[in-house]
Amino acid sequence: MSNFVQKYIKGDQVMWGIIVFLALVSLLTVYSATGSLAYKTQGGNTTHFMFKQLFFLLFGISLIIVVHRIPYKYFVFFSLPLLYVSIILLLITVLSGQNLNEASRWLTVPGIGLSFQPSEVAKLGLVLYVSRVLAQHQRDDGPTEGAFWPIIIHTAVVCLLIFPENLSTSLLLGGIIMLMMFLGRVPFRHLFFTGLTGTAIVAIVLLLAMNDVVIVDRAETWASRFEDYMDDEQEMSKFGGDYQITQSKIAIATGGVLGKGPGNSDQRNFLPHPYSDFIYAIIAEEFGFFGALLVLVAYFIFFTRIGVLVSSSNRTFPAFMVLGLGIMLVAQAFLNMGVAVGIFPVTGQPLPLVSMGGTSIVFTCLALGAILSVSRHYQEEREQQNAKVQNSENQ
Known part of the structure; x- marks a missing residue:
């Protein structure tokens, strides 16, 4: 057993210990x-x-x-195909997703009946893509100007596709990408107006739902949870x-x-x-x-x-x-x-x-x-x- 661990289990041993503990x-x-x-x-x-x-x-x-045995440089090449595959899967989910727990977040693989959430694929693909773009645009003498629009366009597409059925995942993913851009030295003015726009969209949807104007199917559930929380x-x-x-x-x-x-x-x-x-x-x-x-x-x-x-x-x-x-x-x-x-x-x-x-x-x-x-x-x-x-x- 110790030989197996020494040969195949590499990297941070504390992380490995946490993984086993949580399992x-x-x-x-x-x-x-x-x-x-x-x-x-x-x-x-x-x-x-x-x-x-x-x-x-x-x-x-x-x-x-x-x-963890795969050299991390290969994840650069996987990032864009994985992101586009996830966008296609999210589109299919929006059009014909399986409804579980009052939300159409799932796709079922034909023939084997296995269900999965495309939003999980999208989270992984988007983070890899954003990492790639930020790395490509880093400069020693100034802010990361050219990274904003490629990142924000793809992030907006993914988050808007997730948003109708899974507000929390959409907000969580959007917030993480914003944080990555901030740490990647994307100009703050871009992040400020982007965050303001996203907050305004969510606030409008919730306020309309609280007043019985539903423009997103699950908005009433979100509004009810927010009111209960308050x-x-x-x-x-x-x-x-x-x-x-x-x-x-x-x-x-x-x-x-x-x-x-x-x-x-x-x-x-x-x-x-x-x-x-x-x-x-x-x-x-x-x-x-x-x-x-x-x-x-x-x-x-x-x-x-x-x-x-x-x-x-x-x-x-x-x-x-x-x-x-x-x-x-x-x-x-x-x-x-x-x-x-x-x-x-x-x-x-x-x-x-x-x-x-x-x-x-x-x-x-x-x-x-x-x-x-x-x-x-x-x-x-x-x-x-x-x-x-x-x-x-x-x-």
Whole structure:
């Protein structure tokens, strides 16, 4: 086993440890949280979803191993084809997507019945493309002028295609691209007016929906969630407020410091999607404050390792790629956890590598593989340099 790890598992070992830890948390929590779903859909076979999740996790970790062995320079060539394929898939989804959980975000592969979310493909493709464009336009003597329009046109197309059925993903992706452009020295005036325009569009859609003028099918749901979020605690207690957030807070509160123990959650029977959108509440209920804190710290440590990797990079494309993919995963994690504790409105974002869902796990692992590819490359460079120093000293 140790020989396998030394030969095939390269790159940041702390990141690898976090991946294994989150995968174990996922298995335990998904097994517990899917009990009611198993009785409804699988005739009481409570291990069905756990083994399904295990399959996706093992497949995902295998992807990480394969992808992190690929030299990161090849991701430059994949970026544009992957982006255009994702745009085509998003167009197909808008026209004939499968409706699951009251949103048409899914496509089903004909013949095998496998469903996936094209928005996950788009997130990966767009971040790689933006990294490529920013790297190509970097200058030592001034701002990155030429990168803005190629980036903003492709970002607008992707985000507008995602927007009608998945506001949170559209805003999250748009925000990450804006941050990447800011750090890539794109002139601030461009970013300011772009951000102002995007905010105005979302605000207008929500305000119209609050006044019963619906121009996007899911706008009423977004407006309702926003109104529930803005209600104070007294109103929520009196009128019931948002059911999901209420049940999530009950789960967290009753978990206490040490939790009820694995498999002993009560709120899994009342909380909608306890195995995906609100899995962090089940973690807090079963493993307590310390268990939930440990998961939070794991993502925070992952974020710090991203920072170390970016700061040590001496090339622009891998630095931007690691930055974009890393922030995307961490921001999604913090958003999911923030929703569970009531900091943010309900968004429907899964907890990366923990929530049940094949699409999320596969594309999370592809992103992790790309990040670890950069880490592996720099690790091998350091080993080669150290070997040269030792050889020169021996001579």
